[in-house]
Amino acid sequence: MSRDISRRTFLGRSALGAAAALLPVTLVNVVFGQKKGGAAQKAKAAGDKTDFTFAYISDAHIQQISGNKFVRNWDQGLKRAVAEANLLIPRPDFVMFGGDLGQLGKKEELDHGAEIMSACKYKTHYVMGEHDFYLDMGACWEKLFGKQYYSFDHKGVHFIVLNSILTYDSWNKKWPSAMERMVQMAGLDNPLGSPFMVGEAQRKWLAADLAKVDKNVPVILFSHSPIQKIYKGWNFWTEDAEKVQALLKPFKKVTVIYGHVHQIQYNQIGNISFNSVMATAWPWPYPQSYALAKSSLPVLTVPMNRADPFFERDATGWQFIDVNSGKVAANYLLTDNENRTVKYNRKTGRPEDVKYQNKRTAAQEHY
Numbered sequence: 001m002s003r004d005i006s007r008r009t010f011l012g013r014s015a016l017g018a019a020a021a022l023l024p025v026t027l028v029n030v031v032f033g034q035k036k037g038g039a040a041q042k043a044k045a046a047g048d049k050t051d052f053t054f055a056y057i058s059d060a061h062i063q064q065i066s067g068n069k070f071v072r073n074w075d076q077g078l079k080r081a082v083a084e085a086n087l088l089i090p091r092p093d094f095v096m097f098g099g100d101l102g103q104l105g106k107k108e109e110l111d112h113g114a115e116i117m118s119a120c121k122y123k124t125h126y127v128m129g130e131h132d133f134y135l136d137m138g139a140c141w142e143k144l145f146g147k148q149y150y151s152f153d154h155k156g157v158h159f160i161v162l163n164s165i166l167t168y169d170s171w172n173k174k175w176p177s178a179m180e181r182m183v184q185m186a187g188l189d190n191p192l193g194s195p196f197m198v199g200e201a202q203r204k205w206l207a208a209d210l211a212k213v214d215k216n217v218p219v220i221l222f223s224h225s226p227i228q229k230i231y232k233g234w235n236f237w238t239e240d241a242e243k244v245q246a247l248l249k250p251f252k253k254v255t256v257i258y259g260h261v262h263q264i265q266y267n268q269i270g271n272i273s274f275n276s277v278m279a280t281a282w283p284w285p286y287p288q289s290y291a292l293a294k295s296s297l298p299v300l301t302v303p304m305n306r307a308d309p310f311f312e313r314d315a316t317g318w319q320f321i322d323v324n325s326g327k328v329a330a331n332y333l334l335t336d337n338e339n340r341t342v343k344y345n346r347k348t349g350r351p352e353d354v355k356y357q358n359k360r361t362a363a364q365e366h367y
């Protein structure tokens with residue numbers, strides 16, 4: 001589907017005044033396009049295959065200063081995203097939170113983040129981020145939100161949530177304290193960090209979970225790190241990405257949606273569409289725009305692109321992802337930056353940004 005859908009379409013008229021700024025929430029529209037009129041009503045009544053939307057909020061990085069003092073900017077980003085999600089019309093069926101709720105995984109941060117999220121009117125599912133995990137290996141997060149990986153079915157779609165930010169046991173054990181381990185993993189370009197992975201136990205669980213699903217059923221998978229290898233130096237990377245992709249390969253329509261990268265990314269690998277969601281906290285620069293990344297970036301099937309790789313507010317804004325039977329399109333309304341539209345090109349079998357695809361900026365040419 002390539003219709004141009006604006007954020008305005010999904011906000012109630014009364015809500016528009018209150019939500020004048022572009023607030024960081026992603027709306028995902030799942031379109032089957034199979035049933036219309038009475039058939040759609042019947043399907044709805046039966047609780048299966050009808051078009052629906054869900055909202056996505058990610059990477060809040062709630063950070064404690066001391067006691068009950070938290071970094072206001074990050075609090076505000078999350079509060080605004082929740083407020084915007086609550087104003088969406090039609091109402092999303094549920095909300096996903098994409099990970100990195102806290103900054104250093106502290107109980108105070110996760111409790112405070114959960115409290116802000118509790119203002120959300122909808123059922124909310126959570127994905128584990130590395131900033132939530134490496135202080136106590138997910139113990140506090142589990143108490144608040146439940147299992148670290150799980151699946152559920154909704155209106156004819158099979159949803160999977162993975163914890164993709166695990167790493168080697170040897171790395172976990174090498175630090176003198178839990179906080180030291182957390183701080184080392186929290187750095188974006190820290191060479192002392194360790195690659196993320198889904199791991200064997202979870203892949204085994206995933207294989208068993210997928211064995212029960214018909215190959216024609218659309219699958220939407222949520223992870224924190226991308227289940228593809230973009231840039232190892234910054235852990236925009238999942239070490240066993242190919243093994244997870246192989247498990248998803250038999251399915252006709254697969255969409256992977258992830259946070260962590262705090263920037264716009266989309267890609268198509270075989271049957272799998274990849275879309276990042278933007279952060280409520282801050283945007284990361286693109287690896288291409290970073291001198292150390294020279295020659296390190298693998299060739300993506302869909303090249304990354306952006307209006308201005310050095311613009312600090314890029315990748316915080318409103319985003320719409322249209323999952324039309326696995327053919328994903330996306331619209332981005334960026335804070336103080338040129339908007340972007342990515343459309344699925346049926347001829348090439350890829351999503352494409354008609355304006356920026358293959359067009360490198362002067363800054364990118366520098367590298």
Ligand SMILES: [Fe+2]
Binds near residue numbers: 059260262279
């Ligand atoms: Fe993050």
Ligand SMILES: [Fe+2]
Binds near residue numbers: 129131
């Ligand atoms: Fe992250």
